[in-house]
Structure formats: C-alpha cells, structure tokens
Amino acid sequence: MRLLGHRGAQGEAPESTVPGFIYASCLPGLAGVEFDVQLSKDGQLVVIHDETVDRTTNAVGPVAEFTAAELAALDARAAFPDWPETCGVPTLDQVLTVVRDMPVLQIEIKHDTPERLERVVPVLLRAIRDHGVEQQTVIISFDPIALEILSRVAPYGRRSLIGNYDTPAWLDRARALGCTQANVALHKTPPEFAVAAQRAGLTIDASLADTPADLAHAHALRADYTTTNYPAKLLPLMADQAP
Numbered sequence: 001m002r003l004l005g006h007r008g009a010q011g012e013a014p015e016s017t018v019p020g021f022i023y024a025s026c027l028p029g030l031a032g033v034e035f036d037v038q039l040s041k042d043g044q045l046v047v048i049h050d051e052t053v054d055r056t057t058n059a060v061g062p063v064a065e066f067t068a069a070e071l072a073a074l075d076a077r078a079a080f081p082d083w084p085e086t087c088g089v090p091t092l093d094q095v096l097t098v099v100r101d102m103p104v105l106q107i108e109i110k111h112d113t114p115e116r117l118e119r120v121v122p123v124l125l126r127a128i129r130d131h132g133v134e135q136q137t138v139i140i141s142f143d144p145i146a147l148e149i150l151s152r153v154a155p156y157g158r159r160s161l162i163g164n165y166d167t168p169a170w171l172d173r174a175r176a177l178g179c180t181q182a183n184v185a186l187h188k189t190p191p192e193f194a195v196a197a198q199r200a201g202l203t204i205d206a207s208l209a210d211t212p213a214d215l216a217h218a219h220a221l222r223a224d225y226t227t228t229n230y231p232a233k234l235l236p237l238m239a240d241q242a243p
Contacts, residue, residue, distance in 0.1 A: 001219055002031035003238060004104060004227040006208060007049060011229035014080045015056060016047050017087035021098045029235045032104030032136065034207075034227050037092050037124060039116055044068040045092040045123050048076075051110070057089065092124070096131040104225065105137045106183075106205065108162070109146040121149045125157070140183050140205075147177040160205070165189040171197050181205060186218060186226070194221045212237055 005027070008020035016035055024033050037045045046068055054060045057074040066074075071089035099105060107128075109120055128137050140160040141147055150159050160181035161174040166188050174182050174197070182197040183205045194204055206223035209215045210230055215237055218226035228234050 001223055001238070002104065002225050003029070003231060003235060004106060004205070004207075004225055005030055005033040005231045006227045006229045007035055008033055009229070009231050010079075011210070012232055014077045014083050014087045016049060016089070017076050018090045018094055018098055019083065019085045019087050021095055024231060025099055025102055027231050027235060029238070030102075030231050031225070032102040032106065033099055034106040034108065034140075035095060036108040036110050037120070038063050038110050039112070039120055039123075040068040040071060041065055042067040042069075043119065043123075045120065045127065046071050046089055047092055047095045048089050049110075053089065063089075092127050093131070096127060096133060100131050100133050103136055105133055106140050106160075106225075106227070107137060109139060109141040109143060111141075111143045112146075114145050117143070117146050117149055121146065121153060125154055138181050140181070144173065144177060147179065151178045160202075165193045165197065168193070168196070171200060171202075174202065175200060183207065184221075184223075186214060186221075189221065191221055194223070198222070209234065 005024040007015040009024045013020040013023040035047050036049045040046045052062050056078050057076045059074050068091050074088050076087045076089050077083045138158045138160055142162045158180045160183045161179050162183040163170045165184040181203045186206045203224040205225040206218045206221045207227035209218045209226040209228050
C-alpha cells in the first residue's frame with residue numbers, strides 16, 4: 001500500500017497551496033498527493049477544496065466569483081497563520097509544476113453544474129497533457145456527471161468514482177462509468193465490497209487514514225493507496241502496519 005498526502009498535507013502545512021505541496025513533495029516515501037480543482041471566475045482551474053474561500057483564506061465568497069489573480073492574492077494560511085511563506089490559492093498549472101515528478105496524482109473534480117463541468121474537463125485534460133503527467137494521474141470525483149463527461153471525451157483515461165461502496169450498486173456504477181479505480185470510504189466499505197472491486201480490476205484508495213488504527217484498517221482492506229492529512233506522522237508506520 002502507498003501513502004498519499006490529502007490536499008498536499010492538510011494537517012501539517014497550509015492545504016492546497018504551493019508551499020504545502022512543496023512540503024509534501026519533499027517527504028521521503030510519500031507516493032503522491034490528492035487535490036481538488038474548480039473553475040475561477042475567468043475560467044482557469046484553481047486548486048481549492050471548498051466551494052467558498054471562507055474557511056481557508058482571509059476572504060469570503062464563492063470561489064467562482066474570484067478571478068485566478070484575485071485568488072492568488074488571498075492569504076490561504078488560515079489553519080497555519082504562522083507559516084513563514086505567503087500562500088495564495090494556486091492555479092492547477094502552478095501545482096502541477098511542483099508535483100509533476102511524484103509517482104501518483106489524484107485530482108478531484110468538485111461537484112458543479114453540467115455546463116461548467118463541460119468546461120472543466122477539457123481544461124483539466126489539457127493541463128495534464130501539457131505537464132506530461134498522464135501516466136501517474138487518476139481523475140476522481142463524487143459527481144457521476146463529471147465522470148460521464150470524462151468517459152466520453154477521454155475514454156481511456158484513468159478515473160475513479162468516490163463513494164461509500166457499502167452496497168453492490170457503487171461498484172456497478174463505477175464499472176458503468178468506465179472507472180479504473182474505486183475511492184472508497186475507509187470505515188464504511190465492508191471488506192467483501194473492496195475485494196469485489198479488486199476482482200473487477202479496480203485499484204483501491206481507502207481514505208482517510210489519519211491514525212495508526214486507520215492505517216491498519218486500510219491495510220486490512222488490502223488497499224492500493226490510502227490518503228492522509230498527516231503524511232510525516234504516518235510514513236514511519238507504513239512498514240510496521242503492513243500485513
């Protein structure tokens with residue numbers, strides 16, 4: 001099993017920021033990172049989890065009402081006010097420049113209207129291609145419409161439906177969407193459904209794992225990946241927790 005940093009390293013550095021991703025990329029043994037993309041007011045893909053900037057920055061309002069330049073000028077150190085470097089909301093291109101050499105990238109498309117998702121997908125695919133990270137990238141989403149668009153415009157790309165996977169319907173939907181991976185809820189997915197997904201040829205990300213007990217549970221599910229907010233804390237435990 002390989003460990004990924006959630007939004008860079010959310011519990012250890014300013015989440016979804018260039019300094020946070022630099023921090024994560026410098027951790028020996030960390031296989032990769034997970035992060036989210038959304039459209040800015042001027043049609044650029046920016047990296048931020050929430051629909052608003054309220055929680056992570058010094059401003060308020062929907063992400064979609066800020067231009068990329070305005071987002072970059074915000075202070076995104078809300079959880080780490082003493083972090084020494086300035087941290088704005090970055091563009092996808094800025095983040096990919098930092099993390100492009102990591103072995104695994106999981107990029108989440110956030111829920112949006114179908115019309116906006118039709119704009120998000122080609123911009124995302126172009127950025128992945130331009131940075132040469134096609135082989136290590138899996139595009140993930142809770143939103144089946146985003147994955148339907150991906151299956152239409154990039155049928156051979158790697159993608160994953162995020163969900164509980166606590167009933168067979170989740171696996172049926174993932175397979176219908178042409179998924180190559182299942183991002184399952186660590187403590188909600190019964191082992192038999194994880195096994196069924198693997199037998200169907202899907203890799204498994206079982207997340208989030210923020211404690212040694214979480215890590216042991218992900219190992220018990222025989223997950224290929226687990227994602228954590230605390231990579232520096234969990235990396236030393238990886239060998240000890242392996243079955």
